[in-house]
Amino acid sequence: MKVLIAGDFAPGARLARQIEARNFSEVFPENLRDTIKSADFSFVNFESPVVEKGYKPITKCGPNLHCTPEAAAAVKYAGFTGVTLANNHILDFGVDGLRKTVECCKSQGLDIVGVADNLKEAGKILYLEREGKVLAVINCCEHEFSIATETEAGANPLNPVRQFYKIQEAKLKADYVVVIVHGGHEHYQLPSPRMQETYRFFVDAGADVVVNHHQHCYSGYELYNGKPIFYGLGNFCFDTFPVEVNSTWNYGYLLELTFEGEIRYKLVPYCQYSKNSNVELIQDQREFDIQMNKLNEIIANPEKLRKCTDDYYFTTSDYMLNVFQPYGNR
Template structure:
């Protein structure tokens, strides 16, 4: 049988308790009963959500700076990961040197990378492989935040529909199957925005055989569009966070794509719990698995209904309105503006405020909420 099996997961950030296990060489305690799923795949692909560095210079940005110990690459090797998707909003947290060091580390471990490079041209390049006579291309794209390159600088492949369309079409002309891995969406929101749904469907229309998304740190649903599966968020894979226990943060799923050379891509979903009371990843079973499946069915039904999807996103935007209004609040009063102009009161636009404004206007997911807040 020439069917190709490719396993994909969401965010991998092997910090805190997981890092402790890795440094002790206890790899089995990281992956537990999920290891068997990696062992039976022809190719395993993981979203590497942080640079693997001991230290370095951080970049100015909003949000946390993430990193994990370079020994984390041994966990990827243990799980037989052959490719890491690196186009995400944290891979440049420790600058271009952190990116280059992580790429070299992976290369030395026999793990390919996709979605990043020393410039935009390199970051846009797909990963190609041939397995059992089927040629497969993998592209990796991320929304526009702090890691993207747009020219000669190092960084991650940005969401740019015109360029993305060209790249998918070009990859399709040189392969049998194209997998697009997308990092984006609204963090902690369990559904795609209508724009995200439209964008990921556009990737299929351009030629993608399957689209896999992550970034939101919460499980979302999926659909099959024009014969291609679209997964809107796999949730976290290995991402220990001290402030998150017994929450949405601790549930995720892997997707096994089953690929034939001349047949539509089929799939299997593998739900798990990660880094809750115990560090590591464990397959769901029993009542927990039943609840997961019920929730996934609920999400799928909303995704299938455009009117309901829009309503829920509008409700979500309303819940964020006050936060985004605070982000935007300038001096409105003419007297205050005059005093500011004369230097009697400080500018509200500090460097930190400017970075915040840049991010919420540049990043597509943030901008969706910003526009709704202004409309309301």
Template sequence: MILIGADFVPTKSNKKFFAEGNAEYLLGEELCKMLQKADYRIFNLEIPLTDKETPINKCGPNLIADTNNVKLYEKIEVDLFTLANNHIMDQGEAGYFSTINVLDNVGIDYLGCGNTLSDACKPKIVEVKGKKIGIYSCVEHEFSIASANSAGANPFDVIESYNHVKNLSNACDYTIVLYHGGKEHYRFPSPNLQKYCRNFIEKGANIVICQHSHCIGCEENYKNGKIIYGQGNFLFDDSDDECWKTGLLIQIKDDFEINYIPVVKCANRIRLADEYEKTQILNQFDARSEMIKSEKFVYDNFSIFASQNIYNYLLWLTGVDNNIVFRVINRIFRYKFSEFFIKKKYSKNQMLKIENMTCCESISELFVQGLKDINK
């Protein structure tokens, strides 16, 4: 039996218990027993383990955890960490090398990251109960990506990633894809995410699990496979947002039947959901899963979500979002001031140029490469 959990991150509120290896406090007795019974345990380590801060230039937080926090992972016998995520390089190559050295020292395997791109894209094949299980991990492009000459995470590529999975599935009895992507706090797939995940199934994956959204999403049975659009966190005490308070542990049984085991956040720790909580979580999960059977719903709902967020994204281009006075005014007007400001700031023609710059493959590639060169 294989257990797959999502983001497993020590934070200021509970790093003391990580360093003590206090699994009973952080996870509860029942969950600890369940993990002990598993044949293979997989989680997402979305933080570098290092005792020295060497933060990279990026937008968003630079996460870091002391190396002694590995004691909890060792205590519960994590077998494999995926490192293909948007935070593994937050402390640069020094933080990355510290992380893999720490994991090597305690015998925890990892994938989805490497000293070069060719290393990072390598999958794992493990044997569980006499079956060959292939595991592939990739991440959407942010600030953690490996290159031909530098360490980092394995990027999702619309050509190469599918070739990797096709080759892997031909060599295995069962293939798992761990895809670190999707929009944070959004419980449904975007139209493109749905296409990407379906294509993984068509190339031979049996299950595709989307992590990164920090919320439980929904599932889709597609052809001969299953897609989970959002697993939620495992243990990541970084927000009081309602969606952060629940997660799913995915159980793959010996006959490859899949079960969902809900967990609930309680302050700075988690526990198994009680029967009432479990029913509520899974009923909502099933309801959302019914909704995405309609392609129109997937498109329309994402369009609404995009329209709610676009003005905040456009604010990034102006730099005014860093102005404290603007932020106070925007909050007073319940963030509607963003829309008013952007419509005054950009003409229709300017907005069309931004659309073209981000949509056209050739222009977008040139634009992104230019930004990378400037930000070096």
């Protein structure tokens, strides 16, 4: 069984115009589509809710992302079979936007995971089968403005206790368990020690692979007790031109996972919406490999990782949040 996972998809700027005009082939070149379609199951984080006239943005800090129904068709055209919806923007236009997003994705035949009309339903595991083998996908996100409650629609929240029980449930029914989390510090290319501890805990609980996205830049990975943890895929298709050009915002990688006894993985790097208006696979990976090795070296060294995190916190308000939110803060 081959599974592919991609990071954030959010139509804006040039990308929004291309998608509304249904110029999908401009966005996703053939070699990119072939890579995505080579997987049995493939997921992208659908970051922007689909909206229609009259939908109202919620009150929050940060932008209220949105897109048109054509965005779901674009994801299908690219070759994806499913979308992860547990992210910090899925409720940017309230329950109407969330439900319209689910409706549009389902109309394209896409599997969805990570959201629902209440907390219990949002936490449901997605099970997929191919040639007698069952894949379980668990999707959750850190707490911002999108979280489901006992009675209200939203995203499945990151909660290690809840995820522990879901992983245990999945292990009874599936051959492979993948946990996909939307979290981390934006524009910071490393996990915090708390992220590392949490994702390692998911492996200890029985997850075969843990994957993270959200930071708008790619991060490194590690093998923990023989299981891979990927700390950041980067943006997949997220245009802010001319704000971000040739920065960490514009680079990421597709994650290919092959489950055949042992788990094999491959990173497929690309450049997205920098100077060119598309997602281009990187042919010469030497620079990418150098940067990835640097990140992996820090992730493997607890002292270096702690120092980098402390240095980062000292430059942000998150340093003070550590005092008031010792568990909940990233």
